[in-house]
Amino acid sequence: MSKKKNSFIDFFASVKLALFVLFCLAVSSIIGTVIPQNKPPEIYIQQYGENMAKLFQVLDIPDMYNSWWFVTLLGLLCLNLIVCTIERLPNVWRMVTLDNLATDISRLAKMKDRKTFHSDRSLSETASQVITSMSAKGWKAQEKKLDEGILLFAQKGPWSRLGVYVVHTSIIVIFIGAMIGSYLGYKGSMMIPETTSKDTLFQFGTGTPINLGFKILCERFVLTRYDTGAPKEFLSDLVVLEDGKEVHRQSIVVNDPMHYKGHTFYQSSYQALDKFLVTLTNNNTAQGERFLVEPGKEVKWKMGQADITYGIINRQGTNEPGILNYKIWFHDGMGEPTNFWVKDGGSVSVPRGDTNYTFTLKEFFATGLQVTKDPGVWYVYIGCILMLLGLTVAFFVSHRRIWVLVSTEDEKSSVLVSGTSNKNRLAFEKSFESVTNQIDNDLSV
Amino acid sequence: MTSSQLLGICTLGYLLASAAYIATFIFKTKKSGVVGTIITLLTFVIQTVAIGLRWYESYQRGYGHAPLTNMYESLVFFSWAIVIFYLLMEIKFKNRLIGAFAIPFAFVSMAYASFGKGISQEINPLIPALQSNWLIAHVVTCFIGYAAFAVACGMGIMYLMKASSKNNSTDSLLATLPDLKVIDDITHKTIIFGFLWLSGGIISGAVWANSAWGTYWSWDPKETWSLITWFIYAATLHARFTRGWQGKRIAWLAIIGFFCVIFTYFGVNFLLSGLHSYGSS
Numbered sequence: 001m002s003k004k005k006n007s008f009i010d011f012f013a014s015v016k017l018a019l020f021v022l023f024c025l026a027v028s029s030i031i032g033t034v035i036p037q038n039k040p041p042e043i044y045i046q047q048y049g050e051n052m053a054k055l056f057q058v059l060d061i062p063d064m065y066n067s068w069w070f071v072t073l074l075g076l077l078c079l080n081l082i083v084c085t086i087e088r089l090p091n092v093w094r095m096v097t098l099d100n101l102a103t104d105i106s107r108l109a110k111m112k113d114r115k116t117f118h119s120d121r122s123l124s125e126t127a128s129q130v131i132t133s134m135s136a137k138g139w140k141a142q143e144k145k146l147d148e149g150i151l152l153f154a155q156k157g158p159w160s161r162l163g164v165y166v167v168h169t170s171i172i173v174i175f176i177g178a179m180i181g182s183y184l185g186y187k188g189s190m191m192i193p194e195t196t197s198k199d200t201l202f203q204f205g206t207g208t209p210i211n212l213g214f215k216i217l218c219e220r221f222v223l224t225r226y227d228t229g230a231p232k233e234f235l236s237d238l239v240v241l242e243d244g245k246e247v248h249r250q251s252i253v254v255n256d257p258m259h260y261k262g263h264t265f266y267q268s269s270y271q272a273l274d275k276f277l278v279t280l281t282n283n284n285t286a287q288g289e290r291f292l293v294e295p296g297k298e299v300k301w302k303m304g305q306a307d308i309t310y311g312i313i314n315r316q317g318t319n320e321p322g323i324l325n326y327k328i329w330f331h332d333g334m335g336e337p338t339n340f341w342v343k344d345g346g347s348v349s350v351p352r353g354d355t356n357y358t359f360t361l362k363e364f365f366a367t368g369l370q371v372t373k374d375p376g377v378w379y380v381y382i383g384c385i386l387m388l389l390g391l392t393v394a395f396f397v398s399h400r401r402i403w404v405l406v407s408t409e410d411e412k413s414s415v416l417v418s419g420t421s422n423k424n425r426l427a428f429e430k431s432f433e434s435v436t437n438q439i440d441n442d443l444s445v
Numbered sequence: 446m447t448s449s450q451l452l453g454i455c456t457l458g459y460l461l462a463s464a465a466y467i468a469t470f471i472f473k474t475k476k477s478g479v480v481g482t483i484i485t486l487l488t489f490v491i492q493t494v495a496i497g498l499r500w501y502e503s504y505q506r507g508y509g510h511a512p513l514t515n516m517y518e519s520l521v522f523f524s525w526a527i528v529i530f531y532l533l534m535e536i537k538f539k540n541r542l543i544g545a546f547a548i549p550f551a552f553v554s555m556a557y558a559s560f561g562k563g564i565s566q567e568i569n570p571l572i573p574a575l576q577s578n579w580l581i582a583h584v585v586t587c588f589i590g591y592a593a594f595a596v597a598c599g600m601g602i603m604y605l606m607k608a609s610s611k612n613n614s615t616d617s618l619l620a621t622l623p624d625l626k627v628i629d630d631i632t633h634k635t636i637i638f639g640f641l642w643l644s645g646g647i648i649s650g651a652v653w654a655n656s657a658w659g660t661y662w663s664w665d666p667k668e669t670w671s672l673i674t675w676f677i678y679a680a681t682l683h684a685r686f687t688r689g690w691q692g693k694r695i696a697w698l699a700i701i702g703f704f705c706v707i708f709t710y711f712g713v714n715f716l717l718s719g720l721h722s723y724g725s726s
Contacts, residue, residue: 026677187660228570230570232570253573255656370659374659388648392641
């Protein structure tokens with residue numbers, strides 16, 4: 001029975017399984033890039049015919065990366081990583097914590113990197129000199145007295161053997177973060193017309209409305225363009241309202257979101273609503289009013305004694321791309337009407353007899369926000385950092401060990417230096433040579 | 446002198462350097478190898494200056510940004526990274542024959558940049574989504590990885606050429622190439638280096654995506670193909686630990702892996718749709 005169990009564990013710990021799963025993941029991932037994802041069923045029937053479309057539905061191809069078989073492959077990779085780590089880690093840990101001073105002496109004479117020296121000094125003097133020489137090259141040696149003489153041992157980077165397992169663990173951490181995010185998080189969008197507030201986002205894919213529990217007010221949206229007319233920046237002045245009270249305020253642009261209560265609000269798009277935000281102020285009485293105006297439609301408003309009517313009757317390009325001039329027809333119920341031009345985003349003084357009005361106009365937008373809640377994202381980030389650290393250690397740091405056996409031979413002290421490294425043998429050979437040269441120089445003095 | 450003119454000169458430079466290295470390979474003349482190195486170094490310096498100049502030119506136009514934002518700029522940087530990677534390898538391994546298999550990649554990249562249909566050399570202002578410091582981190586890490594994989598592919602080709610030769614005489618063309626074991630070792634080390642940078646590239650892309658759009662991974666074709674590439678190279682690195690997977694199979698994987706890199710780089714932009722399709726401008 002135990003032999004069967006062993007081969008079962010061996011299979012799940014094996015590199016062969018890893019190769020198989022990685023290739024399967026690679027090849028199957030290609031399918032999802034060639035066949036459009038998350039489209040309405042009609043698209044697939046149109047492009048591939050009814051029969052293929054049916055097959056796709058069965059295999060969950062339209063949402064391939066969340067399909068049962070793809071997730072199973074990912075799960076299999078995880079299992080492979082976990083079992084491999086549990087299986088191999090104990091042995092690796094043993095190597096890391098090994099008492100190298102208990103090494104069989106006869107092995108030292110067989111190591112590839114080794115050198116022998118002789119010295120006229122006594123056993124203990126030679127040994128202490130060697131320790132000093134090694135320490136000059138950054139090797140801190142421990143010593144142990146044996147029947148054969150004095151055994152010295154120094155090592156660098158024993159923990160680097162764990163690098164591989166840090167990489168494997170990092171992948172598992174990333175998966176955990178992804179799962180936390182997909183079960184406990186959500187992503188969606190909000191379209192908030194300027195000067196209004198909303199408290200509900202619409203989830204991507206399903207369109208399900210989700211109530212935030214607080215309101216987001218877009219006070220202002222500004223679109224700036226380059227000289228070429230291409231969009232340069234989308235900016236929204238956002239205010240968070242809890243129970244009608246302002247609790248947080250922030251201006252956001254693309255790549256610079258707002259964080260609030262575990263949610264992140266990203267400037268993602270905008271919508272031009274073919275309306276204009278107009279403010280009209282009576283400078284004499286300081287009375288002012290804000291309007292949402294459609295072009296070509298008349299606005300009527302009673303302000304103090306005056307019966308104001310106005311409307312946007314024409315427009316004209318300016319030499320600034322995307323900025324237009326608008327012609328306003330304005331009447332206050334007294335005397336003749338006035339026509340004037342006001343630039344998008346601009347302000348104009350309108351003198352009417354004794355009264356002075358200020359008229360401002362701005363294109364009216366709705367800001368498009370992307371809202372996400374992802375409690376797993378920090379796990380993913382930690383996993384990513386672990387992966388980079390693990391890869392660096394696994395590939396670029398090696399476990400290097402040096403033993404020195406100082407013994408008495410024909411009334412002289414004999415020094416046998418041996419070394420080994422689990423990676424980067426060429427680099428170790430150079431390092432070994434540098435230590436042995438130091439020892440040689442110091443002993444010949 | 447504009448940066449585009451300088452970069453045109455670099456295209457020619459890498460062509461001449463490739464020719465010199467290939468001559469060393471075919472005619473076994475050491476001198477042409479030295480010529481190759483000198484031309485490569487000179488062209489590399491001009492290319493570095495040109496990249497800096499283009500960066501400066503963008504500021505002169507009033508919408509300054511690092512020259513890493515469209516197909517033209519990425520091809521130039523790709524070529525630059527291949528060359529710097531190769532030069533460091535030439536110093537480390539002291540073998541100019543690698544140049545015959547590496548510099549042609551740098552030349553082809555520059556040639557496509559300079560003469561490719563639909564590759565605009567214009568300096569354009571950045572759309573809001575690209576206005577981020579993560580742009581530099583993400584593009585640089587990805588392309589250093591791509592460059593390493595390009596060189597590994599060259600090594601794979603070198604390996605297969607040498608391994609396929611039945612003629613063992615020391616006069617044969619392929620006998621001047623390093624030992625199979627050495628080529629295999631260099632291929633492996635190059636893949637390791639590329640894998641580290643590709644991992645950094647994917648991660649920096651994910652962090653940027655999350656800070657810009659709130660999603661670190663959306664199975665966008667570009668993201669997915671970079672992951673496919675990552676899977677292939679991860680498999681390659683593990684395959685060495687399985688018996689029977691050394692040498693030829695690793696060489697093939699280095700070549701297949703690079704096809705994945707090319708598809709991730711170009712195929713996605715031109716053949717598929719998605720977020721990264723603006724890279725085709």
